[in-house]
């Protein structure tokens with residue numbers, strides 16, 4: 182009897198998805214759909230928060246007042262994205278404290294891209310241009326995701342991300358027009374970020390654990406490889422405009438396909454960073470843990486004060 | 492160039508720049524995400540204000556001067572901020588107590604500057620005063636929370652106040668440029684500002700159950716003679732790195 186009920190609920194659920202009706206927090210949903218979304222949205226939120234750290238690294242050294250303000254505003258936006266996304270995940274019945282605990286213990290993942298170091302000022306340009314650029318390609322696809330609160334968070338976030346991308350590209354343009362040293366900085370930053378950025382789209386569709394079910398539930402709308410190709414196609418002309426190169430000898434236009442061909446990602450590196458053995462994994466988590474521990478007494482004080490005064 | 496006016500603008504701009512730079516250090520590592528965003532907001536306001544004071548200063552100076560040459564290409568003894576704003580962030584209580592002392596002063600100063608005989612100063616102050624009003628409220632609210640929260644937060648807040656208090660008075664102690672500004676109707680009488688500042692802080696600290704330390708007055712001369720703490724050199728080494736390592740470039 183119960184089995185039949187669940188079956189019919191599942192059918193009705195899939196029907197709604199197929200008809201492009203958004204799933205809202207109070208709607209019935211399969212337990213795996215809920216878990217899958219919590220995993221994805223919380224990972225996304227953690228990525229925004231950890232993603233503040235590589236850019237923070239250059240904030241106090243930004244070369245002009247204008248750049249310093251723009252960078253601070255951008256990092257602040259990322260923190261704001263973290264907040265919306267934690268709220269979106271909370272609608273699925275998980276608390277921000279639990280999610281943060283999983284991040285700090287290393288149980289939850291965040292985007293591997295932020296486990297790479299920001300080594301020179303050009304990294305601030307290249308992160309905005311390529312990392313935010315890749316995030317936009319992913320996130321534009323997610324605006325149509327089936328879960329209402331996530332979809333709405335994405336729409337709001339995408340507007341700010343495109344601003345970040347323009348701002349990042351503007352730093353790159355300035356360096357590309359600058360001195361030999363500035364050009365060297367820019368090429369160095371592109372060389373270091375290029376492959377990790379292509380990795381942001383995840384494993385090949387054939388090797389992706391969550392892809393098929395996520396596509397059926399329309400949590401995910403376009404495949405990893407499809408998004409990666411889209412990103413490369415839109416980025417190469419921008420790279421050429423800067424008169425810079427990508428560290429990929431196989432990158433070239435394929436007339437027949439109407440797309441750029443590009444080389445194979447180093448998947449060993451990809452999985453290593455995912456598993457926690459990347460250049461900055463330990464450092465990023467240590468910084469988040471220290472901030473959280475150092476802040477404990479402040480959060481306790483605020484709670485105690487609120488209790489005494491209400 | 493009116494050197495008094497120029498120096499006065501540097502006092503205003505440098506306080507905003509150096510405190511803004513200090514607040515940038517909290518980015519990404521504040522006690523919680525909401526605090527992170529609020530401190531970034533305050534930092535952004537301050538950097539924006541610094542930029543406006545320097546624009547005016549650069550016009551006075553003429554030649555190739557820009558807000559960036561003023562912000563990035565002076566040596567430590569040429570900065571005219573008070574020592575208070577260059578003190579390290581310390582723990583969150585240190586940052587908040589530094590801020591409540593400074594922002595209370597800064598709000599009173601900017602309220603007075605809206606009436607400046609110099610219209611440009613009046614206009615910049617009129618925009619800034621709303622922002623600084625928010626900063627002062629934010630820091631006051633946190634002072635109350637820390638003072639009245641837990642025993643640990645109370646102790647940390649009291650220690651912060653004890654450590655910082657003898658830096659508090661420099662901003663309120665008129666130097667030659669402040670005397671000039673008062674005479675010219677450009678800036679307020681700091682004696683009057685000081686009495687309002689003391690009254691406001693006494694009330695806040697009383698409400699937060701914090702004891703004001705004995706008036707440990709130290710004659711600090713950063714804003715008038717450029718005699719800073721040892722911290723400023725490090726702030727500038729970091730802040731000016733690119734401009735110094737690769738001079739005369741566009742960024």
Ligand SMILES: [Fe+2]
Pocket residue numbers: 229258259262338342
């Ligand atoms: Fe973001």
Ligand SMILES: [Fe+2]
Pocket residue numbers: 259313341342345
């Ligand atoms: Fe962004």
